Amino acid sequence: MTDEDPQRLKSTGGTPVELARALRALGGDDLDAARLARVAERLDAAIAASGTPATSWLRAWIGTKVGLTSLVVGVGALGVLGYALTANPVAPSADVPAAPAPIAVSAPQEPARARPPEPQLALGEATAAPAPAPVREQPRIDRPAGRSHARPRNERIRTNHGASVAATAETARRGALDPGAASSPEPGAASSPEASAAGAREPGGAGSAGPKPANTPEPIEGRSYADEQPPAKPAATPAQRSEVALLHQARKTAKREPEAALRLLDEHARRFPNGVLVPEREVLAIETLRRLGRDAEAEQRLRRFEGRYPQSIHLRRLERAPAAADDD
Amino acid sequence: MSGTQRPREATADLPSRLREAFEEHGAFVCRSLRYLGVPEADLDDLLQEVFLVVCQRLTDYEERGRARSWLYSICTRVAQAQRRKQRRSRGFGPVAEQATDATQLDHVQDREALELGWRLLEQLPEQQREVFVLYEVEDMPMSEIARALDCPLQTVYSRLYKARARILAQLQRLPAESEP
Numbered sequence: 001m002t003d004e005d006p007q008r009l010k011s012t013g014g015t016p017v018e019l020a021r022a023l024r025a026l027g028g029d030d031l032d033a034a035r036l037a038r039v040a041e042r043l044d045a046a047i048a049a050s051g052t053p054a055t056s057w058l059r060a061w062i063g064t065k066v067g068l069t070s071l072v073v074g075v076g077a078l079g080v081l082g083y084a085l086t087a088n089p090v091a092p093s094a095d096v097p098a099a100p101a102p103i104a105v106s107a108p109q110e111p112a113r114a115r116p117p118e119p120q121l122a123l124g125e126a127t128a129a130p131a132p133a134p135v136r137e138q139p140r141i142d143r144p145a146g147r148s149h150a151r152p153r154n155e156r157i158r159t160n161h162g163a164s165v166a167a168t169a170e171t172a173r174r175g176a177l178d179p180g181a182a183s184s185p186e187p188g189a190a191s192s193p194e195a196s197a198a199g200a201r202e203p204g205g206a207g208s209a210g211p212k213p214a215n216t217p218e219p220i221e222g223r224s225y226a227d228e229q230p231p232a233k234p235a236a237t238p239a240q241r242s243e244v245a246l247l248h249q250a251r252k253t254a255k256r257e258p259e260a261a262l263r264l265l266d267e268h269a270r271r272f273p274n275g276v277l278v279p280e281r282e283v284l285a286i287e288t289l290r291r292l293g294r295d296a297e298a299e300q301r302l303r304r305f306e307g308r309y310p311q312s313i314h315l316r317r318l319e320r321a322p323a324a325a326d327d328d
Numbered sequence: 329m330s331g332t333q334r335p336r337e338a339t340a341d342l343p344s345r346l347r348e349a350f351e352e353h354g355a356f357v358c359r360s361l362r363y364l365g366v367p368e369a370d371l372d373d374l375l376q377e378v379f380l381v382v383c384q385r386l387t388d389y390e391e392r393g394r395a396r397s398w399l400y401s402i403c404t405r406v407a408q409a410q411r412r413k414q415r416r417s418r419g420f421g422p423v424a425e426q427a428t429d430a431t432q433l434d435h436v437q438d439r440e441a442l443e444l445g446w447r448l449l450e451q452l453p454e455q456q457r458e459v460f461v462l463y464e465v466e467d468m469p470m471s472e473i474a475r476a477l478d479c480p481l482q483t484v485y486s487r488l489y490k491a492r493a494r495i496l497a498q499l500q501r502l503p504a505e506s507e508p
Contacts, residue, residue, distance in 0.1 A: 005463075005469055005470045006470075006488070008463065008464055008467065009464050009492065010464065016496075016499055018441065018444060018499070019444075019448070019495070019496075019499055021441040021444075022441045022442065022444040022445035022448065023445060023464050023465050024441070025438050025439075025441035025442040025444075025445055026359070026442060026445040026446070026449075026461070026465045027359075027465040027466060027467075035358070035371070035372060035375070036354055038372060039350075039354070039372055039375045039376050039379070040350065042372070042376050043346075043350070043376055043379050043380065043383075
């Protein structure tokens with residue numbers, strides 16, 4: 001019974017022609033290229049953000065792990081430090097040489113408000129500050145260019161996460177060291193300002209306090225994400241979007257003003273020689289040329305298209321189109 | 329920046345199986361959402377949503393092997409959730425109109441055929457429409473439709489026959505305006 005499906009209307013002789021044609025038209029309604037590219041892009045970003053791909057999932061996991069470890073280590077270190085500070089108020093001054101260095105050298109742009117109790121903070125960070133920044137940078141640099149447009153969001157999400165962990169650690173540290181200090185750098189601004197401030201500070205702290213170094217990579221977490229976020233964000237997306245927009249515009253124009261559409265398509269070819277919508281552009285160009293009666297050009301372009309995309313799903317449509325184009 | 333991308337790589341960053349699913353069934357999902365009355369303006373969002381669900385359950389996808397019925401059932405849930413969220417009444421008419429406008433079919437005949445198709449679908453109650461479309465347009469086997477809609481095979485049959493009768497009757501009444 002299951003295998004004995006009734007004959008489909010499309011393939012039954014008795015079906016009115018127009019119905020059969022309507023059914024075929026409904027099923028042959030292609031998902032337009034712009035929509036596909038758009039949704040693919042969004043999906044990609046969303047998936048990257050949700051951490052599904054193994055790499056980012058792994059990195060997120062490592063991030064959490066590292067963040068927690070360093071939190072624990074940091075709090076422990078602060079306890080010891082706090083004890084040292086209260087027990088012997090002179091102690092911090094021993095480290096004073098190390099403290100000004102980070103501000104002057106590595107974070108000149110950092111507002112002074114962020115670290116009033118300098119000696120203590122520098123100490124606290126130094127204990128938790130490790131050095132191996134390059135380790136985390138590596139995988140990201142290596143990634144294919146195609147990934148770039150998805151990265152910003154991905155980064156941002158993890159940035160917030162990393163930053164909040166870092167921020168917590170920091171606040172805890174400050175609180176332990178100096179209750180007054182905790183309130184000075186705008187409490188509640190858990191994300192970017194504080195994170196970047198923290199980030200800017202860490203490497204200097206690590207560098208200047210060379211001897212301390214530990215195996216807790218937490219600050220790097222805060223640093224690398226916070227640092228990368230702003231430049232990465234506007235990177236690839238606008239270009240992609242305008243590619244889609246340009247083609248969309250051409251498509252809209254194609255029927256009424258084929259000449260204008262061809263100009264838009266030329267612009268597309270110039271600006272996005274290797275864009276994601278090259279096949280769609282070519283298909284539209286071929287159709288538009290045909291509409292204008294420039295069949296030789298269309299034919300030539302079609303041959304090139306065939307050579308370049310022999311597997312393209314558009315070919316079927318392009319092959320059967322000429323006849324129908326004449327009816328237009 | 330993205331200059332080195334090749335066309336196929338528009339979706340290259342999705343995990344590969346999801347990409348396959350998207351490339352293979354993206355158009356089907358898109359059509360299905362339209363059949364389910366999703367307006368053109370929400371189509372991108374819901375299309376994305378469906379494939380995010382797919383992404384979360386890729387293992388199911390592999391095991392079931394009947395991708396389209398599975399995808400369709402996801403579509404129904406996603407579309408329903410959306411409707412509930414927007415408390416939008418089921419106005420299928422505008423959807424049909426928009427879908428016709430948005431079509432990529434450039435040739436007059438195809439366009440007319442498509443318009444007629446949507447006009448006929450409009451006349452069907454939702455349950456009959458989905459069976460009719462999945463069977464007659466999407467060529468899905470009856471058993472798979474039953475699975476997609478999670479209802480007995482008999483029900484699918486009866487809906488199909490009712491839908492056919494209705495469509496054919498409708499067609500009798502239409503010729504005056506639709507015949508070329």
